[in-house]
Amino acid sequence: MxxxxxxxxxxxxxxxxxxxxxxxxxxxxxxxxxxxxxxxxxxxxxxxxxxxxxxxxxxxxxxxxxxxxxxxxxxxxxxxxxxxxxGAIGRLSLGFGLSTIDLAPRAVAAFRQSYPDVEISLEDLPSAGQVDRIRNGELHAGFVRLPVDVDLAQRVLRRDQLAVASSGPVSGDVPQLIAQRGLVRLGRAKGPGLTGQVDKLCEAWGIQPATLYETHDLQTVLALVAAGVGPALVPATAARIAPAGVTLTALDHPAAVWDVGIAWRPAQDTALVANFLSVLEKAGGRDR
Structure with a gap:
């Protein structure tokens, strides 16, 4: 007709x-x-x-x-x-976590420049929560700790590592210092990946530091460190949001290192996702 x-x-x-x-x-x-x-x-x-x-x-x-x-x-x-x-229009749902608090917004900004008519949602979720939502179709892709299970496609973007956040320079025996002073911690419900990494490192060091204070926000953790409450173990990339007076000292230990990347469900490998991955690559998302 x-x-x-x-x-x-x-x-x-x-x-x-x-x-x-x-x-x-x-x-x-x-x-x-x-x-x-x-x-x-x-x-x-x-x-x-x-x-x-x-x-x-x-x-x-x-x-x-x-x-x-x-x-x-x-x-x-x-x-x-x-x-x-x-993929020039549509809605793209993304997740991000603590280790990509800088990378995800930067990638979204670059994508908006190339595809201004795509509506984007960005949710702050732990990696495990992102993986669940990617599997059930609530998220198209997520910036997560790697590796993830083989049913999801994944791409390594960079490597992150734990750092000691303190109100002054750290020297000497770091494990002993933490064992003696204790830690300001992020709540496990907010950052299960980070708390698991901290537990793994402390176990490798053979220490069980006391919890000085626990909060559910990384910036609050850093603020407490700045106030002199005590040290914390945080992602080294948290230096980008650390307040004045906080020193981050990266830790050179196998148990302190992990890969960060993006994961998506192959069945959802649409033009929207492909375009986002392309922009991410061109924008220098891989800065490992």
Missing amino acids: NSRLRAFVAVAEHHGYGPAAASAAITQPALTKQIQALERELGGTLFARGRHGATLTEFGATLLPQARELVAAGDEFTRRARRLAS
Whole structure:
């Protein structure tokens, strides 16, 4: 129907079959057949043919405005469908965690520049929560600790490591210092990956430091360190949000290191996700 309506509008606007066929890059007989088929379908004559070309009948003149609207609506539908299929529009749901508190917003900003018509949501979630939401389709992709299970696609972006956050320079035996002073800690519910990494390192060191204070926000952890409450073990990348007066000393220990990357479900590997991964790569997301 849409091609026949388009033929109807073309003949009406060009006032003849020959010019309309040329503008549509089809033969005049083919165009004539489309008009005849449309007239049979509608049950009336659209054009009267004479020496001066094709003239709209009253029936055709009455239907022409709506035909133009339908053709324009069909064109808009096609344009929107193609943009949706190419990932130029749509909605992209992403997750991020403590280790990517700087990387994720930077990547989203770069993506917005290339795809301004895509709506993006960015949720702060632990890696385990992100993985669950990626699996059930609530998130398209997430910035997570790696590795994740093999049912998800994944790409390493960089390596992070634990650092001692303190209100002054740290020297000497770091494990002994922490064992003696204790730690300001992030709550396990907020950062299970980070707390698990801290536990792993303390176990490797053979210490069980006391908990001086526990909070559910990394910036509060750093603020407490700045206030002199005690040291904390945090991602080295937290230096980007650390307040004045906090010193971060990276720890060179196998138990203090982990990979950070992006994960997504292969079944959701749509144009939106592919475009985001491409922008992430070009924006220097891999800074390992």
